[in-house]
Amino acid sequence: MTRIERRSPVQFKGRIKKWEVRDNWTVALAYEDEGQGPFLVDLSHITRWDLQDKSLSRFNQPPGKEVPELPGSCRLQDGVLVTRMNRTQAVIWHLLSGAPDLPAESGYTDVSDATICLALFGPNALAVAEKLCALDFLDPGKQVPFLLQGPFSHVPCQLVLMERGRGFDGGLLLTCSRGYAESMVHAILGAGAEFGLKPAGKERFTDWLGTAFPAQDTSSRKGKPA
Amino acid sequence: MALTITCPVCGKRNGYEFRYGGEDKGPRPVEEGMTPRSWCDYVHMNACVAGVQKEWWCHKNGCGAWFTIHRNTLTNLEVEGVEVTS
Numbered sequence: 670m671t672r673i674e675r676r677s678p679v680q681f682k683g684r685i686k687k688w689e690v691r692d693n694w695t696v697a698l699a700y701e702d703e704g705q706g707p708f709l710v711d712l713s714h715i716t717r718w719d720l721q722d723k724s725l726s727r728f729n730q731p732p733g734k735e736v737p738e739l740p741g742s743c744r745l746q747d748g749v750l751v752t753r754m755n756r757t758q759a760v761i762w763h764l765l766s767g768a769p770d771l772p773a774e775s776g777y778t779d780v781s782d783a784t785i786c787l788a789l790f791g792p793n794a795l796a797v798a799e800k801l802c803a804l805d806f807l808d809p810g811k812q813v814p815f816l817l818q819g820p821f822s823h824v825p826c827q828l829v830l831m832e833r834g835r836g837f838d839g840g841l842l843l844t845c846s847r848g849y850a851e852s853m854v855h856a857i858l859g860a861g862a863e864f865g866l867k868p869a870g871k872e873r874f875t876d877w878l879g880t881a882f883p884a885q886d887t888s889s890r891k892g893k894p895a
Numbered sequence: 896m897a898l899t900i901t902c903p904v905c906g907k908r909n910g911y912e913f914r915y916g917g918e919d920k921g922p923r924p925v926e927e928g929m930t931p932r933s934w935c936d937y938v939h940m941n942a943c944v945a946g947v948q949k950e951w952w953c954h955k956n957g958c959g960a961w962f963t964i965h966r967n968t969l970t971n972l973e974v975e976g977v978e979v980t981s
Contacts, residue, residue, distance in 0.1 A: 740958070754958060755958050755960055803909060818904075818905055818954075818957040818958045819912060819956060820912060820956045820957075825957070
């Protein structure tokens with residue numbers, strides 16, 4: 670029998686304390702010595718869809734998960750983050766749960782295996798980000814969560830600012846092409862060393878998301894089973 | 896380079912995030928009666944305005960949108976708003 674194995678291009682040096690196999694990915698749930706934050710979590714296993722069409726409004730998303738009207742705006746419901754990129758394109762990230770089957774309509778593409786996804790959050794997380802990119806995460810005119818598209822450590826990325834706390838506390842998600850994984854992780858961990866940045870497992874991310882967005886049911890595992 | 900460009904999707908950004916797409920030469924010429932010389936002129940010849948010109952840019956390190964801006968080639972500054980085309 671053929672066994673499918675999907676591998677994240679992100680490799681952390683920390684020792685994995687707890688892990689599970691989910692949808693053919695080996696997912697690190699916790700690392701030994703994750704520290705007190707900030708944290709860097711590999712989310713490359715989460716299902717990410719690209720939705721592209723001349724008229725995005727014709728796609729019937731479930732209530733609460735409709736594509737936002739304005740480019741840069743996001744909608745988070747039941748652990749599903751829907752983000753409008755431009756006039757014709759949106760992305761749908763299933764942050765907490767397994768995704769349902771990809772809709773048959775031609776506008777959808779599953780891009781999970783083409784990109785990496787990282788979460789950077791915790792105390793001074795935005796100070797780490799500001800060392801690597803010139804984008805304005807603290808723009809008071811924008812309400813979280815919101816999307817910025819631009820270079821992060823000189824790599825074109827999609828960055829979703831999820832939380833802004835006191836000072837430089839907060840959290841963001843970033844995706845970029847899969848080939849940049851090793852360099853990106855090296856750059857982020859290097860920039861975050863002075864703040865105590867360490868790799869962390871998926872459980873840390875789930876806890877943080879539940880704290881940042883209390884309305885999200887972080888205990889649920891809806892959708893296709895692993 | 897101090898150039899900043901206003902992307903219609905992402906807002907004002909560093910010029911290094913963009914790719915220059917050439918002068919805006921208007922719509923593609925009609926093919927009827929077109930000579931190789933007139934086509935060559937349309938493709939390769941530029942006005943090279945010393946002043947404000949309309950030109951195409953692509954936000955290649957950002958949202959990927961193509962759009963036009965007006966830029967003063969003497970000061971290297973954007974002078975007007977942008978038009979969304981993609």
